[in-house]
Amino acid sequence: xxxxxxxxxxxxxxxxxxxxxxxxxxxxxxxxxxxxxxxxxxxxxxxxxxxxxxxxxxxxxxxxxxxxxxxxxxxxxxxxxxxxxxxxxxxxxxxxxxxxxxxxxxxxxxxxxxxxxxxxxxxxxxxxxxxxxxxxxxxxxxxxxxxxxxxxxxxxxxxxxxxxxxxxxxxxxxxxxxxxxxxxxxxxxxxxxxxxxxxxxxxxxxxxxxxxxxxxxxxxxxxxxxxxxxxxxxxxxxxxxxxxxxxxxxxxxxxxxxxxxxxxxxxxxxxxxxxxxxxxxxxxxxxxxxxxxxxxxxxxxxxxxxxxxxxxxxxxxxxxxxxxxxxxxxxxxxxxxxxxxxxxxxxxxxxxxxxxxxxxxxxxxxxxxxxxxxxxxxxxxxxxxxxxxxxxxxxxxxxxxxxxxxxxxxxxxxxxxxxxxx
Ligand code: SF4
Numbered sequence: 001x002x003x004x005x006x007x008x009x010x011x012x013x014x015x016x017x018x019x020x021x022x023x024x025x026x027x028x029x030x031x032x033x034x035x036x037x038x039x040x041x042x043x044x045x046x047x048x049x050x051x052x053x054x055x056x057x058x059x060x061x062x063x064x065x066x067x068x069x070x071x072x073x074x075x076x077x078x079x080x081x082x083x084x085x086x087x088x089x090x091x092x093x094x095x096x097x098x099x100x101x102x103x104x105x106x107x108x109x110x111x112x113x114x115x116x117x118x119x120x121x122x123x124x125x126x127x128x129x130x131x132x133x134x135x136x137x138x139x140x141x142x143x144x145x146x147x148x149x150x151x152x153x154x155x156x157x158x159x160x161x162x163x164x165x166x167x168x169x170x171x172x173x174x175x176x177x178x179x180x181x182x183x184x185x186x187x188x189x190x191x192x193x194x195x196x197x198x199x200x201x202x203x204x205x206x207x208x209x210x211x212x213x214x215x216x217x218x219x220x221x222x223x224x225x226x227x228x229x230x231x232x233x234x235x236x237x238x239x240x241x242x243x244x245x246x247x248x249x250x251x252x253x254x255x256x257x258x259x260x261x262x263x264x265x266x267x268x269x270x271x272x273x274x275x276x277x278x279x280x281x282x283x284x285x286x287x288x289x290x291x292x293x294x295x296x297x298x299x300x301x302x303x304x305x306x307x308x309x310x311x312x313x314x315x316x317x318x319x320x321x322x323x324x325x326x327x328x329x330x331x332x333x334x335x336x337x338x339x340x341x342x343x344x345x346x347x348x349x350x351x352x353x354x355x356x357x358x359x360x361x362x363x364x365x366x367x368x369x370x371x372x373x374x375x376x377x378x379x380x381x382x383x384x385x386x387x388x389x390x391x392x393x394x395x396x397x398x399x400x401x402x403x404x405x406x407x408x409x410x411x412x413x414x415x416x417x418x419x420x421x422x
Contacts, residue, residue, distance in 0.1 A: 010034045010113065011043035011075070015061060016051025018192055019163075020081055022145045024049050026131045027080075027109045034113060040068060045113055046075045048097075050083030052162055054326040058087050065096050078113065080106065082162040084122050086330065092120055103163065107131055125149070125164025132169060132177045140374060140403045142186045146174055146211065147193035151201075152230070154256070155267040156297060156325065156333040159194060166198040171206055175214055182220030187405065188248075188374050189215065190225040197233025209237040216246045222405065223374070223388070228252045228292060231270040231278055242285045250319070250390035251282060254292040258315065259308035265299040267332070272311055283316035288363060288389035290319030293352060296345025297325040298336035305348055312355060318363045319390060320356040324349055357415075364391055364413045371408045371418070375401040387418070397422040 010031065014024045027047065028036060040046050046068055050061040061083050068077055079088055079097040091097045101112050102123030107130065112119055128148055136142050149164040150157075178189055191211075193199070200206035208229075215224055225248040234253070241247055253275075257263050260272050279289055300308075324345045327334050340348075371387040375395070378384070383395040383402065394417055395401065395408065401422065411420040 005035050007033060007035045008044040008113075009037045009042055010045045010047060011037050011040045012047050012049065013040065013064060014049045014081075015057065015064075016049075016053065016082065018143065019145070019148075019194060020049050020051060022143075022192075023081065023103065023106055026129055027106045029131050030107050030109050031113075032110050034110070040075060041071055041073055043073065043075045045078060047078045047080060047109070047113075048083075050079060050081035050088075052082040052086045052158060052328075054328050056326060058083060061087065062091070062096075065091060069096075078119075082158075085162040086158070088122070089120075092118075103127065125162075126167070128167045128169060130173075132173050136186075140186055141188040141190065141376070142178075142181050143190045143192050144174060144177060145169070145193055146191050146196055147199050150195040151198060152195065152269060153267060155265065155336075156294065156328065156331055158328045158331055161330065163194055166195055166201060168199050168201075168203070168206075171200075171211055171214065174211065175218065178215055178221065179218050182218055185403070187220065187222035188225065189221060189223075190227065192227040195230065196227050197229035207235075207237060208233070209235070209241055212241055212244075212247075216244055221246060223248050223372075225390070226251060228254045230254055231275050234278060234282075239281070242282065242287070248390065249286055249388040250288040250290065252290040252292075252319070252321075253279070253282075255315075256292055256294050257297070257308055258293075258311040259300075259304045262297065262300055262304050262308060265336070266294070266297060276311070276314060279315050279317070286369075288318040288391070289316060290321065290390065291315075291317055292321045292323065294323050294325050295349045295352060296340040296342075298333055298340065299338045300340050300348075301338070309351065309355070312352070316359075317356055318360045320353060322349055322352050322356075360391070361413060361415065363389070364418060371411060371420075373406045373408060375404050375406055378402050383422075391418060392416075393418040393420060395420050395422045 012024050014020050037043050051057040077097040079100045084100055084102045088100045092100050099119035101121045104123035104127030105121055147168040149166045150160045151166045199208040224246055231253055255275055256268055258272055373385040373387050373393055375383045375385040387393055408420045411418045
């Protein structure tokens with residue numbers, strides 16, 4: 001027999017990054033008196049969890065709001081997320097959205113959505129949620145959010161103004177969450193947040209390294225990966241963990257550029273020569289290292305670009321998240337005059353990516369130890385997963401390997417992946 005509920009129906013539309021996906025999950029976990037539907041045309045209420053990282057992210061949210069106005073069911077629109085602090089007030093005053101609430105109120109969503117009158121509550125930027133949410137990949141990997149916000153003020157970035165300064169989730173709650181997940185068969189954990197290297201920085205009794213040590217002690221934890229950390233956050237306490245067997249042999253350390261002057265223009269805290277020494281130290285301990293890199297930020301002249309590429313060749317990098325600069329109003333970079341044209345930025349982007357692709361192939365050819373893979377999925381008898389160096393691998397096997405840990409000694413290095421038989 002099918003039961004149909006009379007509860008009002010809510011659809012969540014999430015824009016942006018993994019942090020927003022977590023925030024939507026926090027809202028869903030706290031929603032008691034509503035049903036969730038999978039399509040806006042079935043909804044009484046649409047909650048937009050917005051992103052505001054670039055001007056085009058703002059446009060996407062606005063276009064979506066306009067598209068909702070054309071729906072026959074005419075849902076009420078509640079607007080939340082990072083856009084609350086930028087475009088939200090304008091949308092509210094223009095009557096484009098019915099209500100607005102900030103990040104800090106997301107755990108109160110059940111009561112907010114019940115209000116009949118229009119709500120305008122941006123909240124504050126100091127709040128830290130009590131609801132810890134994990135996002136699961138398959139049956140054995142879980143993302144765990146450990147902190148919120150950022151104390152840095154990079155010129156191009158709006159994040160600190162819309163998510164606030166760095167603050168950390170309580171260590172005991174994180175450990176309890178991981179411990180519960182291990183009992184349900186999860187073995188790999190990926191720690192994420194806005195700026196996870198700042199974990200515990202405002203409490204001298206804790207730090208990212210201390211949190212990691214506690215996580216390694218949990219029975220059932222097999223591998224821990226970290227989201228992006230900043231070079232200046234890798235201290236001696238953290239370096240001591242590099243030989244720990246449960247650390248994935250891959251770190252993602254955000255450089256954003258390899259020109260000294262560009263780092264200054266971007267108001268970054270890292271310095272090229274210190275970064276190089278740090279990367280060499282970590283690579284010498286057998287690690288693959290990835291980075292973020294912004295191409296075409298204002299002020300990136302031909303000579304600064306060629307200096308950056310000369311430096312880049314010296315870095316033992318294996319992975320890259322390259323971004324072409326995109327303007328965000330309200331940031332210092334948005335008013336900088338020395339704009340880099342789009343076609344030039346594209347050529348530079350391709351040059352950068354190709355350098356790192358070659359470095360990645362060389363790295364994979366040089367691997368002397370067996371690969372340890374957590375198999376995530378299967379398609380037509382080919383299994384897929386990532387090894388300890390965060391390189392993808394395809395494994396042909398007659399055995400069902402999904403959610404298994406597999407050790408592979410012999411593998412073939414192809415352009416964008418390794419392949420093997422098991
Ligand atoms: S470190 Fe810089 S780029 Fe990253 S969130 Fe903080 S301000 Fe933004």
